[in-house]
Amino acid sequence: MRTCYYELLEVQTDADDIELKKAYRRKALQYHPDKNPDNVEESTRIFATIRAAYEVLSDPQERAWYDSHKQQILSDEPIGQGSDNEFEVDSSVTGVTTDELLMFFNSALYTRMDDSPAGVYQIxxxxxxxxxxDEVNHGRRLGVDKFSLYQDDVFETSLNSEGYVQACEKYTESYQNSSDSMLFPPFGSSVTSYEYLKGFYRKWSEFSTLKSFSWKDEYMYSRNYDRRTKREVNKRNEKVRQQARSEYNKTVKRFVVFIKKLDKRMKEGAKKAEELKRANARQRQKELKDAYLADRRDKLANEFELQGWQAVDENNFEEMEKLYANESGDQTNLSDNEEEEIIVYDCFLCNKRFKSEKQLENHCNTKMHKRKVVEIRREMKEQSITLGLDDLSEVDDFDSADEQPYDSEKQANDEDEEESNEDDSSLDSITEELAKIEEQLAQMGAESSEDSESEPEQENRDKILDDLLASLTGESGTDDADWLNKRAKGKSKKAQKQQETQPNGSTQPQVCVTCHERFDSRNKLFKHVQSSGHAALRTQLQRDTKNKKNKKNKHRH
Structure with missing residues (x-):
């Protein structure tokens, strides 16, 4: 079995070019043939292997291909052979793959919203x-600046050793104090603030991996290839790597969005932030309004100037105080309970005010004021008749209202007026009877002229009429005789119009108002009145009836 190049040089898999060069020099001095004259063959074989390892690892392309196929190289299996041409790549090189990350898109894994090992925050x-x-390790392997200072790898180890909640609190506070301590902020626990989470999701939404994805290469790279072959191999391998990198970045971003939708802390924090934003907006609006009103008041106060009548003259004020201080004791020593009497001279009818009683008296003697008094009296009389307060007024001039019962308080005051008006009412009744008699006599005179009666009969009628008029006027007084004659003449004309012939030309039957006997003509009625004296009797009877009615009305009210 072959030896791993990293083990041969005694470096880590994420060692950079400087560490590789130092390791290669140290091993070359140790196994160089010139340094081992006693064992030249063995040292030459080992030195050649060390040199080949350094050449592979110092070249980024060959190192990436070696990392992705290290398991097959160390097992001495030919590249491209094996079961279904499939092979596994070391997890230390690949880190979390796209297929492994897709396994965490299952909502059933996040049923518990707590910090337990099975809770959404810890998973x-x-x-x-x-x-x-993974990003920090690949950045260090590529030699990117500042990646050696990041503590993301230490934080991942502390989650298992110190506990999830304690490690999150420790490194979250460290990241808030200095964002250069970690490449990505920790996810936090259930008590993490909303403002911190907004920064967390904003940072991870901009994720872009540093992985080379060299384990996705389809062709083996070798320095022995010619330039054209190397270019074609690199082109095809780079295309496959770019596809794998793009898919990995999209998967990580989709995972960030997926977790954000499940994060209850974001929902509650967004709701509270919206309420706070509205409250701040209302407060800000109120402050702006108050500031505007205050500025407006100050501006108006600066522009306002007192008018002459609004300003107080101190000199006049002092003079008034001296004047009132020097007045008589009757005016200055008034007690609090006494009030000064104010007399006003007004004419309410003419709506005028006078300075003295003499002026008011002179005004009351003027024709205009007297005319106004007469008008007011007439209006009051009309209103009394309309309201039914005066049933003894002139019925020919006004339409009196229906008789209504008077109040008990008003009854005593009206009795005196009714007694004073009894004579007037009797005078009216006499006038009505006189008018009727004159009307009948006129009708009789007209018929007698048609029948060519003799002059002695006409003289008798005139004599009877004069006697009746004398008897009536004697009771009423000589002062009212002329007035009664005028009134009788006026009413006789009305009665004459009312007693016109009927449409068929026939005359109405004549009735004696005393005995109710009917006659065919006026002449017969006149003879009956002349012989029986029912006209005078009817007049006296109407007087008695009128007096009785007045007394009844007085008792009724």
Whole structure:
């Protein structure tokens, strides 16, 4: 069985070019034939093997191919032969492969949201730690700057030795203090903050591997090939490597997105961050509004200037104090319980105000004021009739309201007015009776002229009419005689219009208002009135009836 080149030079599999060169010089001095004259053949064979190992490992292309086919080389099996032409590559070279990472895309593995070994945080955290360790090892193998300072490989080992939660807290704090201590941040535990997790997923979403994927080469590279063959071999092998690298990067990024959707810490943190953002926005808006209002008030205060009537003159104020201090004791020594009496002279009808009582008295004697008083009285009388407060008013001029019961408080005040108006109401009744008699006499006179009655009969009628008028006017007084005559004439005209003939030309039957006896003509009715004296009797009867009605109404109210 052949010896491994790394073991022969006594270096690690991730040793860089400087370590390889130092190891080769140390071994060459030890096994060079000139340094071993006693055992030249053995030292020559070993020295040739050391030189071949250094040439393979110092060339990146040959070293990558050697790493990917080391197991077959050490087993002395021909390349390309074996069961189904398949072979395994050392896991220390490949690290986590794409096929192995795809096994962790199973949601059934992440049912428990805790820090237990079967929990989502510990399973996913160890996978991310392994991926970070592979990148650091390959970076060191390629000789990339600063990769020797990263502690990702140490963190992956500490997860098993110190415990997952303790190791995460330790290296998470170290990464927050100095991001140069690790290439990738740790996944953290269930208590990791939301702000830290945002940085974790942002870093891993930019993942790009440093693995060479030389174990994917299809053709063996050798220095013995000519230039054209080497170029073609490198071209085909590089194409296969690029495909494998691209697939690996996509798989890692998809795994990051997959774990992020399952991470409960991100959901709760995003919700709280949104609420905090809204609260800050409202607070900021309120502060801006308050600042604007304060600035606006200051600006208005600076621009505002007092008007002359708003400013206080201190000199006038002092003079007023002196003036009131020197006034008589009657005005200055008023007690708190006393109030100064203020007299106002107003005419409410004319809506005018006067300075003295004399001016008000002169105004009340003017024609305009008296005319206003008459108008107000008339309006009050109309309103009283409309409301039913005065049923003894002139019914010919106004439409009185229905009689309504008066209040008990108002009854006593209205009794005096009703007593004073009794005489007026009796006078109205006399006037109505006189108008009716004159109307009947006029009708009788018209019929008597048609029948060509004699003048003595006309003289008798006039005499009777004069006697009736004298008897009526004697009771009512001479002062009202003229007024009664005028009123009777006016009403006789109305009655004459109402007693026109019917449409068929026939006259209405004449009825005596006292005995209710019917007559065919006015002449017969007149003769009946003249002989029986029912006209005077009816007049006295109406007076008595009117007085009784007034007394009844008075008792009713």
């Amino acid at each position: 996913a955290g160890k996978v991310f730690a392994k991926l970070a360790k």
